[in-house]
Amino acid sequence: METTTRYRTCPLCEATCGLEIETHGRTITSIRGDDRDPFSRGYICPKGPALKHLDTDPDRLRRPMIRRGTTWQEVGWDDAFAEIDRRLPALRATHGKDAVAVYLGNPSVHALALTLYSRALLRVLGTRSIFSASTVDQMPKHISAGFMFGLPLSIPVPDVDRTQYLLILGADPVVSNGSLMTAPDIRERLRAIRARGGKIVVVDPRRSRTAEDADVHHFIRPGTDALLLFAIVQTLFAEGLVRLGHLAEHTHGVDRVAELARPFTPDAVAPVTGVPADVIRCLARELAAAESAAVYGRVGTCQQEFGTLASWLVDVVNALTGNLDRPGGAMFTRAAAGAANTHGTPGRGKGFQTGRRTSRVRGFPEVMGELPCACLAEEIETPGEGQIRGLITIAGNPVLSTPNGYRLARALAGLDFMVSLDIYLNETTRHAHVILPGLSPLEQSHYDVALWQLAIRNYARWSPPVFAPPADRPTDWEVLLRLAAIVLGQGPAADTAALDDFVARQQVGAALHVPALAGRTPDEIMAALAPRRGPDRLLDLMLRTGPYGDGFGARPDGLSLAVLEAHPHGVDLGPLEPRIPEVLRTPSGAVELAPDPIVADVPRLRAALARKPNGLVLVGRRDLRSNNSWMHNVENLVRGRERCTMQVHPEDAAALGLVDGAPARVRSRAGTIEVPVEVTPAMMRGVASVPHGWGHDAPGTRMAVAAAHAGVNCNLLADEEALDPLSGNAILNGTPITVEPAH
Ligand SMILES: Nc1nc2c(c(=O)[nH]1)N[C@H]1C(S)=C(S)[C@@H](COP(=O)(O)OP(=O)(O)OC[C@H]3O[C@@H](n4cnc5c(=O)[nH]c(N)nc54)[C@H](O)[C@@H]3O)O[C@H]1N2
Numbered sequence: 001m002e003t004t005t006r007y008r009t010c011p012l013c014e015a016t017c018g019l020e021i022e023t024h025g026r027t028i029t030s031i032r033g034d035d036r037d038p039f040s041r042g043y044i045c046p047k048g049p050a051l052k053h054l055d056t057d058p059d060r061l062r063r064p065m066i067r068r069g070t071t072w073q074e075v076g077w078d079d080a081f082a083e084i085d086r087r088l089p090a091l092r093a094t095h096g097k098d099a100v101a102v103y104l105g106n107p108s109v110h111a112l113a114l115t116l117y118s119r120a121l122l123r124v125l126g127t128r129s130i131f132s133a134s135t136v137d138q139m140p141k142h143i144s145a146g147f148m149f150g151l152p153l154s155i156p157v158p159d160v161d162r163t164q165y166l167l168i169l170g171a172d173p174v175v176s177n178g179s180l181m182t183a184p185d186i187r188e189r190l191r192a193i194r195a196r197g198g199k200i201v202v203v204d205p206r207r208s209r210t211a212e213d214a215d216v217h218h219f220i221r222p223g224t225d226a227l228l229l230f231a232i233v234q235t236l237f238a239e240g241l242v243r244l245g246h247l248a249e250h251t252h253g254v255d256r257v258a259e260l261a262r263p264f265t266p267d268a269v270a271p272v273t274g275v276p277a278d279v280i281r282c283l284a285r286e287l288a289a290a291e292s293a294a295v296y297g298r299v300g301t302c303q304q305e306f307g308t309l310a311s312w313l314v315d316v317v318n319a320l321t322g323n324l325d326r327p328g329g330a331m332f333t334r335a336a337a338g339a340a341n342t343h344g345t346p347g348r349g350k351g352f353q354t355g356r357r358t359s360r361v362r363g364f365p366e367v368m369g370e371l372p373c374a375c376l377a378e379e380i381e382t383p384g385e386g387q388i389r390g391l392i393t394i395a396g397n398p399v400l401s402t403p404n405g406y407r408l409a410r411a412l413a414g415l416d417f418m419v420s421l422d423i424y425l426n427e428t429t430r431h432a433h434v435i436l437p438g439l440s441p442l443e444q445s446h447y448d449v450a451l452w453q454l455a456i457r458n459y460a461r462w463s464p465p466v467f468a469p470p471a472d473r474p475t476d477w478e479v480l481l482r483l484a485a486i487v488l489g490q491g492p493a494a495d496t497a498a499l500d501d502f503v504a505r506q507q508v509g510a511a512l513h514v515p516a517l518a519g520r521t522p523d524e525i526m527a528a529l530a531p532r533r534g535p536d537r538l539l540d541l542m543l544r545t546g547p548y549g550d551g552f553g554a555r556p557d558g559l560s561l562a563v564l565e566a567h568p569h570g571v572d573l574g575p576l577e578p579r580i581p582e583v584l585r586t587p588s589g590a591v592e593l594a595p596d597p598i599v600a601d602v603p604r605l606r607a608a609l610a611r612k613p614n615g616l617v618l619v620g621r622r623d624l625r626s627n628n629s630w631m632h633n634v635e636n637l638v639r640g641r642e643r644c645t646m647q648v649h650p651e652d653a654a655a656l657g658l659v660d661g662a663p664a665r666v667r668s669r670a671g672t673i674e675v676p677v678e679v680t681p682a683m684m685r686g687v688a689s690v691p692h693g694w695g696h697d698a699p700g701t702r703m704a705v706a707a708a709h710a711g712v713n714c715n716l717l718a719d720e721e722a723l724d725p726l727s728g729n730a731i732l733n734g735t736p737i738t739v740e741p742a743h
Pocket residue numbers: 104105106107111133136137299303394395396397398400401402421422423424426437438439440441620621627628629630691692693714715718732
């Protein structure tokens with residue numbers, strides 16, 4: 001057997017690091033960072049090498065499983081599909097399309113096959129009951145981008161490689177490796193800002209790792225970022241510091257924003273936010289004076305009471321200081337494949353809309369075709385027309401990742417039929433009737449269609465599979481197509497090759513509207529894409545009809561999958577460039593700085609000015625060696641001291657009688673947990689922090705390592721009733737709690 005070196009993208013987080021993987025037959029001998037990758041420059045975190053352990057993990061499911069009562073049976077693929085064919089179409093026939101829900105988890109955005117083929121399944125299911133991890137994560141940012149710029153994925157990213165001033169709110173990129181900002185080796189990129197004389201300011205109720213590396217850190221009371229940002233806006237207007245720069249002729253609503261900001265003076269917001277008024281004025285002046293500056297907010301600003309307002313105000317401040325869409329500011333990526341903002345008429349579009357329908361029980365508006373995942377349990381529990389009776393989860397673990405996991409687990413147990421596409425038997429999939437295992441990430445090709453739409457450089461990298469998938473099983477995209485075929489009534493043994501041709505032909509048809517393809521026929525394009533199949537064929541189509549594409553011969557030196565194949569370290573397409581007005585898809589053709597639906601939510605924030613902060617509230621945090629809920633089965637990543645602890649400030653601990661290392665009982669409206677206390681001055685007074693993704697002690701799971709390091713599920717405390725009204729995003733930060741020693 002030969003030793004071979006392969007290059008591929010790490011699929012685990014948004015940093016998309018390039019890996020150099022050495023193999024000997026079917027064995028991985030080493031995984032390191034790819035030094036020749038121009039984007040990630042050899043950087044990896046401890047999770048990258050853990051791909052080897054994921055690949056070999058004996059607990060990782062390799063054969064389908066069927067549950068009868070509490071007994072699981074490994075079965076062949078044909079038997080698994082036959083079981084689904086027996087139960088799923090019947091359920092739809094009796095109870096209707098909406099009775100079958102889908103939950104899409106985070107890894108479904110990181111896997112090419114799941115990203116491209118889940119859509120095909122959703123289309124044939126025709127269900128309105130669609131849920132995803134987006135509503136416990138970034139939905140507020142999609143809304144603000146959608147209303148301001150016309151498309152929910154037109155999210156400005158901080159130009160970290162050129163900025164001279166970075167204000168970070170509610171993000172800890174040194175630990176999370178960045179989010180809605182694909183920026184491998186972010187720690188070094190942040191260091192470089194300071195090395196070139198720039199400044200980094202972090203606003204966070206916790207002195208995070210990123211805060212430790214910054215010039216300045218300010219504590220903030222959870223959930224009050226919108227107040228702080230509005231006060232910055234108010235100061236910019238009051239002190240005559242507003243400079244729109246080249247955006248002046250492309251921006252609507254500046255006067256309206258000035259009017260809205262009036263009551264939010266630094267003095268008015270200081271007592272509620274906990275940020276002193278002179279600090280807020282100073283932030284406004286520094287942002288206005290900086291040679292270039294970017295404001296960046298992430299989960300701390302989204303998973304909170306005023307998530308959409310905070311997400312909106314981040315970009316309002318970027319715009320008012322002249323930093324939106326300029327080098328060193330907050331800019332729009334021009335992605336090589338799949339970006340809606342590189343298609344259609346440049347500069348104008350239909351705009352963005354929510355609430356085309358509402359959830360059945362609580363009447364929550366749909367956003368991007370989804371309902372809030374905090375509503376999933378009630379939609380299962382509540383009888384009546386449209387009640388959810390069946391569920392398909394695709395790479396998701398909502399029992400640990402969404403609010404009131406206890407109630408959701410109970411609801412899942414009551415479903416008539418549940419299918420999970422997953423690689424583990426875990427807290428969620430143990431409720432399934434059939435589990436269809438995914439391939440190892442190393443057995444599939446890879447391209448980050450979503451994440452490279454938010455990269456801090458224009459960049460593209462495709463990776464072939466490191467190992468061929470086992471011959472006796474379908475690939476992940478074939479699994480999704482077989483499910484689609486079952487829904488279409490074609491039975492469990494449908495011809496997936498024909499279905500795949502159908503999917504590709506449909507997308508070719510849609511792509512023929514690209515000007516470069518004028519006059520070409522679908523047959524011609526299908527022939528040019530042959531002999532590729534599956535996700536690689538769809539990707540080749542997207543690349544070739546994308547902004548750098550070869551247009552199937554129209555631009556012979558343009559991009560195609562063949563070009564990426566020839567560049568295993570990736571293709572650097574250059575730094576971000578200004579894109580306004582071309583990037584906009586609003587009906588007016590302008591940046592909408594004060595969109596009506598968002599403005600309508602401002603009175604709720606104004607009411608919050610009267611609040612008197614009291615009592616303890618809960619926030620989350622991340623750890624470099626975790627990845628949400630599902631990598632705790634890798635021994636190397638869980639070894640060492642207990643990480644699922646509740647951090648509290650020493651004075652709070654003293655007042656509550658809490659002792660470092662001893663358990664505390666924590667209560668919220670939704671539930672109660674017991675968790676070890678970690679006393680640390682890194683916490684703001686009045687705020688406690690417990691990380692999510694733990695709680696691996698449920699019976700009937702099959703993750704031996706994780707079970708030995710179980711921790712507790714902090715989302716037993718998160719309240720399913722508490723949602724940001726515009727986005728339906730769960731409020732996971734700022735949950736009121738009471739705490740007492742457990743013994
Ligand atoms: N309190 C609190 N809760 C939070 C958060 C927080 O900050 N605080 N963060 C939220 C955020 S940002 C997110 S994104 C969500 C995540 O929420 P989810 O996406 O629901 O949860 P994950 O833990 O990412 O679970 C991923 C699932 O996919 C499976 N899986 C992994 N890789 C593959 C694969 O290649 N194929 C298949 N088929 N399955 C795979 C895993 O076994 C696991 O079951 O959690 C949210 N929950």
